[in-house]
Each structure stands twice: as structure tokens, then as C-alpha cells.
Amino acid sequence: MTILETHGLTKRFGDLTALDGLTLGVEAGEAFGLLGPNGAGKTTAIRMLTTLLPPTSGDARVAGLDVRREAAAVRRAIGYVPQALSVDGSLTACENLLIFAKLYDLPRAERAGRIQAALALVGLSDFAGKLVREFSGGMIRRLEIAQSTLHRPRLLFLDEPTVGLDPLARTAVWEHVERLRGELGTTLFLTTHSMEEADSLCSRLAILHRGKLAAVGTPAELKASLGRPAGTEVTLDDVFLHYAGDPLGAPLPEGGSFRETSRERRTARRLG
Ligand SMILES: Nc1ncnc2c1ncn2[C@@H]1O[C@H](COP(=O)(O)OP(=O)(O)OP(=O)(O)O)[C@@H](O)[C@H]1O
Numbered sequence: 001m002t003i004l005e006t007h008g009l010t011k012r013f014g015d016l017t018a019l020d021g022l023t024l025g026v027e028a029g030e031a032f033g034l035l036g037p038n039g040a041g042k043t044t045a046i047r048m049l050t051t052l053l054p055p056t057s058g059d060a061r062v063a064g065l066d067v068r069r070e071a072a073a074v075r076r077a078i079g080y081v082p083q084a085l086s087v088d089g090s091l092t093a094c095e096n097l098l099i100f101a102k103l104y105d106l107p108r109a110e111r112a113g114r115i116q117a118a119l120a121l122v123g124l125s126d127f128a129g130k131l132v133r134e135f136s137g138g139m140i141r142r143l144e145i146a147q148s149t150l151h152r153p154r155l156l157f158l159d160e161p162t163v164g165l166d167p168l169a170r171t172a173v174w175e176h177v178e179r180l181r182g183e184l185g186t187t188l189f190l191t192t193h194s195m196e197e198a199d200s201l202c203s204r205l206a207i208l209h210r211g212k213l214a215a216v217g218t219p220a221e222l223k224a225s226l227g228r229p230a231g232t233e234v235t236l237d238d239v240f241l242h243y244a245g246d247p248l249g250a251p252l253p254e255g256g257s258f259r260e261t262s263r264e265r266r267t268a269r270r271l272g
């Protein structure tokens with residue numbers, strides 16, 4: 001069953017076409033990865049799919065619902081872990097989750113149970129009463145995943161879930177995200193700059209290059225698509241460079257990394 005589909009999805013910011021005619025389908029139960037260099041349009045695509053940004057043109061259906069005309073219903077069907085921070089450092093893990101339990105309108109009698117289950121799923125049961133500003137980056141990410149899945153969404157969007165995490169914390173996030181898919185059947189739609197993560201976590205990948213879809217397929221299909229001689233070892237790094245690597249001397253896309261960095265700094269300050 002197709003749980004997400006886009007047809008010619010496009011976003012323009014003034015003269016810049018951040019996402020240019022994206023046509024894509026994702027099946028229920030997949031872990032779908034969106035790859036691309038800084039500024040390629042990944043976050044822009046996710047913001048439209050999560051109804052936070054209106055498309056300039058084209059269509060998208062998420063969980064069978066139109067992101068434009070049925071935005072409220074789409075929001076109930078999905079979870080979203082944004083690229084920037086989405087928890088409050090001055091509250092405990094449990095308090096952060098309670099805010100979202102109310103936001104999602106979970107029945108009062110179910111809230112405590114759902115919060116406990118969500119904390120257990122991401123391995124944070126022992127930290128329920130601890131202030132989040134004392135958490136490590138990996139624990140914060142796991143809490144954000146718990147927070148965005150309290151209402152058991154059919155589809156979870158994760159924008160760079162493991163950026164800035166050490167290898168151990170990253171592996172822990174992968175494990176917990178895999179459990180979501182295995183135990184609750186949640187479809188995953190994620191962006192990442194880690195080719196290792198894309199290779200081990202994703203059933204299929206799409207590569208964006210300057211707003212355009214450059215390639216889509218399973219990791220194995222994408223590797224095979226380079227047509228290297230049999231016996232040559234091809235990695236996803238090779239695939240990424242092939243489809244999204246600019247020739248030497250090409251100008252870097254405007255803005256992207258500075259904008260993200262300054263946003264991350266701001267959120268870091270907020271955590272204090
Ligand atoms: N609100 C906005 N106003 C103007 N330009 C924007 C806006 N949001 C994004 N852009 C531009 O659109 C392009 C795509 O940005 P986007 O954030 O989608 O990239 P990305 O693939 O998520 O990059 P990164 O890997 O750095 O997160 C960039 O050139 C960015 O500067």
C-alpha cells in the first residue's frame with residue numbers, strides 16, 4: 001500500500017526553486033531515505049509533506065490525505081522530528097512528553113501509560129524525572145522520537161536524526177527507530193548525510209540534487225546503476241558523488257549550511 005506520494009511537488013522561494021517537481025511514492029512499512037547535499041531541498045520537502053509549508057505547485061498525499069486540503073488530518077497521522085531541537089531543556093523528560101500527550105489530545109486515562117511505553121521504547125525509562133538539559137545529544141534525540149510517536153503515527157518524518165551524535169549514540173538511535181518500524185509498523189521517512197546510516201537503515205533511497213530528483217532505488221539498485229565492472233566494490237559514497245557531486249569549481253549552493261548552523265546554535269543556547 002502506498003502511504004506517501006507526490007506529483008510534481010515544487011517549492012519556490014523568490015527566484016530560488018528549492019524543490020523542483022518531485023514525483024515519488026513510498027510504501028507502508030518502508031524506511032525511506034532522502035539524501036542530498038546541503039541546500040538540496042530535503043528539509044523543504046519534509047516541511048511540505050508535514051503540512052508546515054504550502055507547496056508552490058504539485059500535489060502530495062500522506063496517509064491517503066491531501067497535504068493542502070486535509071492538513072489537520074495529515075498532522076494527526078504523522079510524527080515529525082525536526083532538524084532543529086524540539087524539546088524543552090528546563091523540563092523533565094516526562095514533562096516534555098506530557099505536553100505532547102495533551103497536544104495530541106490523548107485521553108487523560110491513557111496518558112501515563114503511553115508516556116511510560118514511549119520512554120521504554122527509546123530506552124529512557126530510568127530518566128523520566130531528569131531535566132532534559134542534563135541529557136546527552138543521543139538521549140535528546142531519543143526523547144524527541146518518543147515525543148513525536150506518542151500518538152502512534154503511521155508515518156514518522158525524521159530530519160537528520162543522528163547529526164552530531166557519536167557512533168554509539170547513533171547506533172542507539174538507529175536501534176530504537178528500527179524497533180518503531182518492527183513493533184509498531186511505523187513507516188519512516190528520513191534525511192541523512194550519513195551514507196552508512198542510509199545503507200544500513202533504509203529500504204529505499206532518493207537522491208536530490210539542487211532541488212531535482214537525481215536517482216531513486218534500493219541501496220543495491222543504486223550501487224548497480226553506476227555500471228562499474230563486476231567485482232568492483234561500490235559504496236553509497238560513490239553513488240552520492242555520482243548523482244549529487246558537483247564538478248570541481250561549481251559554486252556552492254547559497255545559504256544552506258550557514259542557515260542550519262545558526263539555527264542549531266540558537267537551539268543550543270535555548271537548552272542552556
Ligand atoms: N524559508 C526560506 N526562505 C528562503 N530560502 C529558503 C527557505 N528555506 C529554505 N530555503 C533555501 O532552499 C534551499 C533548500 O533548503 P533546504 O533547507 O530544504 O535544504 P536541505 O537539503 O535540507 O539542506 P541541509 O542538508 O543543509 O539541511 C536552500 O538554498 C535554502 O537556502
Ligand SMILES: [Mg+2]
Pocket residue numbers: 042043044083159
Ligand atoms: Mg535540511
